[in-house]
Amino acid sequence: MSLLGFSQTTVSFKQANALYNSGNYKEAIGQYDAILASNQHSAELYFNLANCYYKLNEIGPSIFYYEKALLLAPNDPDVLNNLSYAQKMTIDSIQEVPESGVSKLLNKTLNSLSVDGWAVRCIGLVFLFVALFLGYYLSHSEAKKRLFFISSSMVLVVLFTSLGLLFRKDRIDKSTNPAIIFAKETEVKTEPNLRAETSFTLHEGTKVLVIEDYNQDWLKIKLLNGETGWMASADLKTL
Amino acid sequence: MKKKILLLTFILSGFLSAQVSFDAKVSKKQLGINERLRVDFTMNTDGDNFEPPSFENFTVVGGPSQSINNSWINGTRSFSKSYSYFLAPKKRGGFTIGQASIEIEGETYKTLPIKITVTAAIDKPKDPNDPDYIASEKIHLVAEISNTNPFLNEAITVVYKLYVAQNTGVRNWREIDNPRYSDFWSQNIDVKSVNVQEGTYKGEDYRYVVLRKTVLYPQKTGKLSIEPLSLDVTVEVPSQRRDVFGRSFMSTVNRTVSSRNRTIIVKPLPENGKPEDFSGAVGSFDFEVTTNKQSLKATEALEFKVSVSGKGNLKLFRLPRLVLPSALEVYEPKHSEKVNTKATGMQGSINDTYTVVPNYQGSYPIPVVSFSYFDLKTKQYKTINSERLIIEVDEGPKNTVSPNSTPSGLVAENVISPNSNQFSSFKTTTDFQLITTEPFFNSNLFWILLLAPFLFIPFIMLLVKRRMIRALDVTGNKIRKTNRLARKYLSEARKSLGKKEQFYNALERALHNYLKSKLHLETSEFNKDKIEELLLGKNVGSDTLIGFISLLTACELARYTPLSTVDMQNDYKKAGRVINALDKQLN
Numbered sequence: 001m002s003l004l005g006f007s008q009t010t011v012s013f014k015q016a017n018a019l020y021n022s023g024n025y026k027e028a029i030g031q032y033d034a035i036l037a038s039n040q041h042s043a044e045l046y047f048n049l050a051n052c053y054y055k056l057n058e059i060g061p062s063i064f065y066y067e068k069a070l071l072l073a074p075n076d077p078d079v080l081n082n083l084s085y086a087q088k089m090t091i092d093s094i095q096e097v098p099e100s101g102v103s104k105l106l107n108k109t110l111n112s113l114s115v116d117g118w119a120v121r122c123i124g125l126v127f128l129f130v131a132l133f134l135g136y137y138l139s140h141s142e143a144k145k146r147l148f149f150i151s152s153s154m155v156l157v158v159l160f161t162s163l164g165l166l167f168r169k170d171r172i173d174k175s176t177n178p179a180i181i182f183a184k185e186t187e188v189k190t191e192p193n194l195r196a197e198t199s200f201t202l203h204e205g206t207k208v209l210v211i212e213d214y215n216q217d218w219l220k221i222k223l224l225n226g227e228t229g230w231m232a233s234a235d236l237k238t239l
Numbered sequence: 240m241k242k243k244i245l246l247l248t249f250i251l252s253g254f255l256s257a258q259v260s261f262d263a264k265v266s267k268k269q270l271g272i273n274e275r276l277r278v279d280f281t282m283n284t285d286g287d288n289f290e291p292p293s294f295e296n297f298t299v300v301g302g303p304s305q306s307i308n309n310s311w312i313n314g315t316r317s318f319s320k321s322y323s324y325f326l327a328p329k330k331r332g333g334f335t336i337g338q339a340s341i342e343i344e345g346e347t348y349k350t351l352p353i354k355i356t357v358t359a360a361i362d363k364p365k366d367p368n369d370p371d372y373i374a375s376e377k378i379h380l381v382a383e384i385s386n387t388n389p390f391l392n393e394a395i396t397v398v399y400k401l402y403v404a405q406n407t408g409v410r411n412w413r414e415i416d417n418p419r420y421s422d423f424w425s426q427n428i429d430v431k432s433v434n435v436q437e438g439t440y441k442g443e444d445y446r447y448v449v450l451r452k453t454v455l456y457p458q459k460t461g462k463l464s465i466e467p468l469s470l471d472v473t474v475e476v477p478s479q480r481r482d483v484f485g486r487s488f489m490s491t492v493n494r495t496v497s498s499r500n501r502t503i504i505v506k507p508l509p510e511n512g513k514p515e516d517f518s519g520a521v522g523s524f525d526f527e528v529t530t531n532k533q534s535l536k537a538t539e540a541l542e543f544k545v546s547v548s549g550k551g552n553l554k555l556f557r558l559p560r561l562v563l564p565s566a567l568e569v570y571e572p573k574h575s576e577k578v579n580t581k582a583t584g585m586q587g588s589i590n591d592t593y594t595v596v597p598n599y600q601g602s603y604p605i606p607v608v609s610f611s612y613f614d615l616k617t618k619q620y621k622t623i624n625s626e627r628l629i630i631e632v633d634e635g636p637k638n639t640v641s642p643n644s645t646p647s648g649l650v651a652e653n654v655i656s657p658n659s660n661q662f663s664s665f666k667t668t669t670d671f672q673l674i675t676t677e678p679f680f681n682s683n684l685f686w687i688l689l690l691a692p693f694l695f696i697p698f699i700m701l702l703v704k705r706r707m708i709r710a711l712d713v714t715g716n717k718i719r720k721t722n723r724l725a726r727k728y729l730s731e732a733r734k735s736l737g738k739k740e741q742f743y744n745a746l747e748r749a750l751h752n753y754l755k756s757k758l759h760l761e762t763s764e765f766n767k768d769k770i771e772e773l774l775l776g777k778n779v780g781s782d783t784l785i786g787f788i789s790l791l792t793a794c795e796l797a798r799y800t801p802l803s804t805v806d807m808q809n810d811y812k813k814a815g816r817v818i819n820a821l822d823k824q825l826n
Contacts (some may be wrong), residue, residue, distance in 0.1 A: 009671050020665050036674070044669035051665055057604040057629060078663040085662050088601045093565030119680040123688045130692035134699055170680060184606065203562070203606070 009035050017048065025052040043073035047082070054086050059205035060182040060237075062086045067180060067207070067239050074111060091203035096224045110169050118166035125159040176209040179221070179238040186236075188229035192218035199229045210238055259284050259343050263336065263350035268442050271361035272328055275300065280339045280350060281321040292337030294326060301325035328357040373476040374494045377404035379440055380450075380470060382498040390506050391460050392521035392552045393615055394584030397453045399468050399498060402438070402445040408475040408489065412450075415495065418466035424456040424555055426580045452582050456552050460507040469497040508613050512620050516559060520612035522551015522584070528561065528608050528625035536634045540596050545572075545625075547610060548588030553578050558591045559610050564603045568596040597632045601662070604629050729814055736811060737804050739797060746814060747794040750787070753818055767791055774821075783820040790814055
């Protein structure tokens with residue numbers, strides 16, 4: 001049944017691609033959306049959808065779907081390349097806080113895999129460790145024992161590091177929900193109400209992190225440069 | 240005859256063309272009860288039977304006095320004759336000086352009645368012939384304001400006029416106090432030449448000159464006062480003394496005249512419907528954003544022009560800022576103004592020119608800019624949106640290998656570099672997955688897969704340990720080993736236990752096989768004597784040897800003698816024992 005469903009979506013994916021290729025971006029978007037509505041997705045689908053929006057010069061949805069694609073395929077060079085194109089359209093330029101070498105490396109490692117990717121890696125490492133340890137335990141010759149011992153203890157270290165990264169990644173993902181601003185222009189307030197002072201203005205396509213919400217109408221957001229403020233939840237869309 | 244008629248016609252027409260006029264003129268139409276009034280009835284052709292009006296409500300204090308003025312200028316005769324009366328009012332109120340009549344050439348002419356207002360007594364100067372007094376009565380400086388109730392930032396014009404009475408003259412003037420228009424944006428409009436014009440001031444005939452015009456844009460709401468302008472004027476006034484022709488000598492007086500302090504009330508712009516981006520523009524405007532290039536190569540420059548043109552307070556508001564994608568390099572805009580200020584206000588256009596240099600290829604949509612102003616005609620706010628512009632940058636600097644790196648003399652054409660950062664097109668194939676997949680992390684399967692392998696370690700260790708314990712138990716081990724041996728060789732025999740022929744065949748084969756594997760024997764060398772000899776050579780005990788031989792003998796015998804199942808059982812057990820014993824001794 002599901003196999004049949006998948007083949008149907010593959011057909012409509014192909015149709016949507018044909019529409020894209022002939023320049024009917026709006027129709028292509030409708031087709032891609034229909035696939036999403038049937039509860040199926042893939043990095044390529046999000047990528048093509050984002051390309052359509054890029055061609056129509058709609059900055060917000062374009063960046064939104066590139067980021068969606070990156071969630072499924074964090075290191076896809078095509079997605080990263082086109083995302084950089086889309087980001088050139090945005091009006092806000094937010095300088096990311098310069099990170100120290102260590103935390104930069106840490107973040108890079110963390111973001112190289114998704115949470116589930118880290119989970120799978122940890123399990124693989126567990127199996128590897130057990131195999132190597134048994135190899136150490138069961139082998140008779142001194143040289144083999146030494147080799148197995150060293151490699152198994154190295155794998156153990158890597159395993160514990162990966163577990164630490166896994167839990168850290170999970171915690172970060174849960175506490176910071178990235179979102180893309182869809183409104184052409186929105187004001188970020190110091191307090192969650194309209195009377196409050198405006199601390200800065202953001203434009204379509206800018207990526208923010210949602211930290212907390214208030215009454216569902218107001219979201220506390222954090223910019224990549226560390227600034228925080230409240231904005232109306234209707235103006236953005238969480239990934 | 241014909242000539243005579245022609246001449247007569249000329250003469251008649253000459254008379255007719257000199258139109259007869261008969262007018263009444265008063266020195267003032269409004270006077271205090273303690274003042275006097277002079278009335279002149281003037282005609283340009285002599286007549287008879289002059290009848291003055293009745294002058295009720297007035298007392299004739301002087302006159303009638305007649306005067307005749309006859310002059311020839313360039314062959315043209317001008318004639319005037321007047322009757323003058325000096326009247327004093329009897330009481331306050333509005334009165335009419337009735338019609339006077341005269342007969343000129345047989346026709347009766349009448350003057351128009353004149354309305355006179357008599358007010359309460361006014362302070363009479365001590366000396367009505369004092370030149371200063373005359374100057375103050377005859378020279379007036381007036382500030383005329385086009386609109387005393389304007390909106391904030393709506394242009395109003397102030398015109399300063401100097402009124403001079405008919406029989407006085409002004410030799411020159413000097414501004415001694417210029418108004419400072421605080422709370423206004425002001426601009427003077429130069430009055431190039433002084434034109435004397437005819438006009439009336441408080442109902443009396445005057446000559447006036449426009450001294451200056453100023454355009455004001457109120458910058459504050461509420462009551463604002465326009466400060467007076469003061470002039471030092473040199474005035475010539477007629478004196479009592481007259482020359483031989485009866486004309487008055489003019490005496491010169493310096494006098495300071497000021498316009499009155501005027502107050503205007505400035506209305507605030509309505510709050511209702513005020514757009515958010517309203518920056519104070521009032522008038523009627525056009526707004527547009529234009530660019531000189533729609534597509535270009537990276538690192539080329541293009542210009543955006545934000546311009547507002549029309550009528551209104553052009554210099555008094557800021558143009559909306561162009562917001563551009565951050566990937567474009569934008570320089571500070573150049574501001575230029577082409578504004579003419581006329582009496583009606585400012586007119587022209589103001590522009591901001593942005594120079595933009597895109598550094599990377601891509602398409603850059605320029606956000607729509609909106610401009611709002613208050614339209615004075617409709618008294619409503621209006622918003623104009625610029626057209627949406629999209630800038631296409633075709634060639635990026637990263638895209639091609641820099642020409643410098645190509646070998647000398649060769650011109651690189653159509654270089655296709657491997658790491659081209661072109662916009663990637665759509666992907667053709669994909670593998671779909673369900674959107675709402677449960678996260679693998681923290682699921683039961685995850686924890687089982689993570690921890691189960693560790694349980695595997697002690698399990699394996701336990702297994703290995705048990706094997707080691709067994710390995711240490713030597714005798715038991717040996718027993719197990721030989722049992723295993725016996726089982727191995729005697730398994731066939733055991734299967735055919737009870738079937739005599741098959742059993743003993745199998746038993747014999749088993750014994751032979753055992754020896755063959757143990758002593759490396761070939762089948763051809765197989766007989767009892769040889770076995771005996773071999774086993775003795777291996778120091779096998781005699782008991783075991785006898786047992787082995789007897790078993791072989793039993794196998795041979797069994798082919799010819801009847802044997803019970805019990806015997807077979809015994810032989811089987813015996814074979815096991817013998818093999819075990821042999822095994823121990825052969826080691």
